[in-house]
Structures are given as structure tokens and as C-alpha cells.
Amino acid sequence: MGAMTESENPENPASPDAPVWEQRFRAPRVSLPEWAEEAPDRSLFVSNATGTYELYAWDRATGEQRQVTDRPNGTTDGTLSPDGAWIWWFADTDGDEFGVWMRQPFAGGADEPAVPDLAPSYPAGLAIGREGTVVVGRSTDEEGSTVHLVRPGGGEPVEIYRHRESAGVGDLSYDGSLVAVEHTEHGDAMHSALRVLRASDGSAVAELDDTKGGTEELGLTVLGFAPAAGDTRLLVGHQRRGRWEPMLWDVATGAETDLRLDLPGDVSAEWCPDGSGLLIVHGYEARSELWRYEIATGALVRVETPAGTVSSATARPDGSVEYLWSSAAEPPVVRSTDGGVVLDPPGPKAPPSLPVEDVWVEGPGGRVHALVQRPAEGEGPFPTIFEVHGGPAWHDSDAFASGPAAWLDHGYAVVRVNYRGSTGYGREWTDALKHRVGLIELEDVDAVREWAVASGLADPERLVLSGGSWGGYLTLLGLGTRPDAWAVGLAAVPVADYVTAYEDEMEALKALDRTLLGGSPEEVPERYAASSPLTYVDAVKAPVHISAGVNDPRCPIRQIDNYVDRLAARGAVHEVYRYDAGHGSLVVEERIKQVALDLAFAAKHLGTRPVEGPSGGSGADGPRSGTRATGG
Structure with missing residues (x-):
């Protein structure tokens, strides 16, 4: 592949004449570059x-940049x-997340199977050692x-761990002698234990x-082995004081060094x-910042960053820190x-x-x-969209997002709720999501909705409930309850029929559902009946637009079809858009098309501002693989 240029795809011009909301999606972006530990001048980014x-x-x-992968549905893993000699990447089929690891020389060349003797699977972690050892985590339903x-020099892979419950590779020690595994053999998919x-x-x-x-279930996570030969300390994240914090665990002696950092929120480290x-x-x-902790002295020193969100960060060998930063108002930058x-992509910049x-x-x-955003013009009450985040173990933050920005451009207020189950507010808040799944989160959304109406922000007759993945699930559940x-x-890529979703989804998600619902x-x-949108589908009054990836292993298509069939059977107003990908899309024009379809659907039923774009109210043109169906 050649170097990155301003417009390699003639069908995807980042034109300054396009509507501002589309420009945000098309503006070239880059991730935080990963660098090779033994060759720090060699980096990989998305x-x-x-x-x-x-x-x-x-x-x-x-200064040379080179495109490594080129696949119809994109590659990010x-x-x-x-040593920087090889680039490993995961090859699935059209977004189904099931595949094998491939590798390519850093300087370019043909792709080859990285571990040819391993059958396709869902990925469950990967660690590559300095001396050539490779550890591959896999997950299959069977x-x-x-x-x-895989030992240095190749040879057949040796299985060193197996269990029916979810597990994955945490890290490989500096000298390649120790492997850290995160596992849930105890049956709680929300809280991992560690084995070396x-x-x-x-x-x-x-x-x-x-x-x-004890009665409380506390989770652990691997943050990395010490970067020195013979050093058996493992950096571990724990929740013993009700939030994520780091500690040092010497796996050879069992000694634990507690790092009591005087910070109020969740703390991760590398x-x-x-x-x-x-x-x-x-x-x-909903915001983040950087610090440096000196192990010998216990000193904690602030690393200055602007107010907003640091999505990822890395410490470089020269002592500098590189980080990917954005805020809701300002686009991301490394x-x-x-x-x-550090890395400035070519082409037009995303509008703020x-x-x-x-x-x-x-x-x-x-x-x-x-988190609330108000349109730049006008006074409330506004038509208002509640954008419900996925996960559920995730949270909305003060970070740049092109989707909510598009709704602001069209005159909507945007409200994002970090409901119970969200991360970032302590273990008790995250772990509250059990047994009454879906219903708990919607109670919190309801409380914020009542505030939005009472405060004069939101027009109660023009409220939109929206989300993707778990957010799509909560959308359908909320419309019915x-x-x-x-x-x-x-609703995008939602859980719509919980029982059928359980039958068809990947094994790791079945384990999570068993944990959540008992x-x-x-x-x-x-409990599945009480938490399933299908149970309440006949009560839905609002027009509903559903988008779904036909290859989605997380929210499979059959359970969505079951829900849509029930809508259609009673003549409910709905539209369905199916596209040829998995749990979302990595194609910019596909993302634009889906947002345009949502904007147009809302405008049609609320009488709000028509979608701004070359195709008027019908949405932007996109890939021809998608199909639309309407009903009601």
C-alpha cells in the first residue's frame, strides 16, 4: 500500500462544501500511535x-507512512x-469478529497467517515476547x-490453558517466562481473577x-509486567476500595504493594x-487527566493536559508522554x-x-x-435526543463525537446519561446492574428526562430515545415499558429478543448475561422475560427506526427480525435498515448514511429541520449493500 494521502477514495471526498455534520465524519482521524518496545521509531496507528x-x-x-490493511469493512485490531519487524492484525469476515491473526513485515510485503496451526476463533488477547514467544488467547462456542x-522459532502451538468460562491473555513477562491470564472460572463474568x-x-x-x-465480588485486571528481565512484578488493577486502582504484585513472592493515590476517580496505569x-x-x-507516579518515592506529579478527555496515552523512552485528547467541542488530536x-493527518480538519x-x-x-448540549441557536424547549451509551460497562465523557454533534446542528438538544451500570462512578454504581437488567438503567434515564422537561430544556412532545448496542437495547425496552x-x-444493533439473542450470541456474552441476570x-x-424488549413490543406507540448488521455476533440478526416481525404484525410504524457488516461499521460513508437515516426519520415524525445533505430529506448516499424496509 502507498502512503496516506488526502483523498485516496474518490467516492469519499472530504469536501468543504458538504454539510458541517458530514465534514466531521469525513475529516481524517488517527489513533494514538503504538510503538515497538525494542524499536520505538516504528509505530502503528489507525x-x-x-x-x-x-x-x-x-x-x-x-517520516514514511504506509497503509497496512485494505479490507471492505475495515481493520482496527x-x-x-x-522488535518492530512484524505487524500483526486480526482478520475476521465482514465484521463477524471470528477469524485468525495475520502478520505482515513492517516495511511491507505479503500477509501470512501468524499462527497457521490455530483454527479461527474469537480473539481473547495476544502477547508477543521479545525473544520470540507468542501467546494467543482464543474463544469458541465449542x-x-x-x-x-508458540515457542521461539515456531512449531505447533501448545495449549497451556482451557476453561468453559471466559478468559483471556493478560500479558507476557519481559523475558517470556511467565504468562498472566485473566479468567472467570468462578462464574462471574463481570469480575476477573488472575492466574500466572x-x-x-x-x-x-x-x-x-x-x-x-467475602460477600463482595471484586474484579482484577492485568496492566502489565515490569519492563525488565528477571523482574516478576505485575501491575494489577483492583477494586478493593470501591474504584479501580493500581497495585504491584510480585508473582514470585506473593508480595502486594498497595499504591494509595490521592485521586477521587478510577485510576489506570502503565x-x-x-x-x-x-x-x-x-x-x-466524565473527564480524565494524566499523572506520573514515582515508585521509589511515591511522588505523584501532574502531567499537564487540557480539560477534556484523554482517550489513550503512552510514555515514550525519551521521557515524553503522547496522548489522544479531545473534548465535546474540540476534535481529537494526538x-x-x-x-x-505528534501525528497530524492530511486533509480538512473536523469542524468543532x-x-x-x-x-x-x-x-x-x-x-x-x-452530559447536556444545547443547540447554538434558539431557546428551549428544544426537540431533544437522549443518546444512551452502550456497554453497559462504559460511560459517556466530555469527548468529541460526530453523532451527537450532527443532532445539535439540526436544532436538537442532546442528553447523555451515565446510568447505573456505567463505569467511572465507582464499583457500587457499576455493579448495581444485576437481575433487573435494563429496567434499572431506564429508571435513571427517566429521572434525567423528567429534569429535562421540567427545566425547560426539552419539549415533552418531541423526545427521541436513541442508542447503539446496549443503548439500542435500552431504546427498545424504553419504548415498550x-x-x-x-x-x-x-435503535442501532440492539438486543431486541433477549432469549433468542442469548441462543445466538458468542459464548463470552452468554457468560455475561448469566452474570447479569443470575x-x-x-x-x-x-428475569429474561422482564428484561426483554420483545415482551413489551405490543405496547410500543412511537415510530421506531432499527439498524442492524447482518454479521453481528453480539446482537445477532435473528432476534432483531423476531422483534420486527411483531411490529409488522400489528402494523406499528417502523423502518429497518440492514447492512453488510457486524456490530457497527468502520466505513465512513456507511456511518454517515445511518446518521442521515436517523435524522430523516426523526424529522419526518417530529416535523423538525430536514437533514442537511446532498440527498435532502432521504439521507446521504452510502454503500449499496444496505437494505431498507418500512412498515406501518
């Missing part, structure tokens, strides 16, 4: 420069070998979770399990390259503490949007945090 998100190699010494080790294995024979070295010995300190990412109330922009304001509302489970509250519903559909049928 960009949408061609109109599809793909992997790019960047040689910092020469990749990494570098420590086998459950397995971890395989010898790479030589797969035998256990150490175990850390915070789910034992090793600085020389091992003397940690780069800290602190997330609190910055360095050395000053300036509008800032968020913080709103705290008393809900049935405690104070609910919402609160049919008089919402004027329009927009068992399988056979064991607790009443």
Missing part, C-alpha cells in the same frame, strides 16, 4: 484517511512485535476459552482472586519504559508533552462542535450524572 478505518505503519525516523503458546502460568509447561505460579473469602515509574490515567466525572501535535454542561439529578439509586414518554425511537433463560426465565 486512520480513516481512505474512508475506511484501517491500520497504518509509520517510520518516525524517515492490530499490534507490533517488540471449546470455551483457550490459551496457546509458566510458559515452559503451563503450570501455575500464582493466583490472585478477590472474589473469594509502566514507564525504564520501570522507574507509572503513567497514570485518572478518570473522574499531542505530546514535548509540545505540538458545542461544549457539554454537567447535570446531576437525584435518581432512585443515587445521583445520576448527565414507557410508551407515552417518547415520540421517536432509534442464570440462563432456562434457569431464570422470568
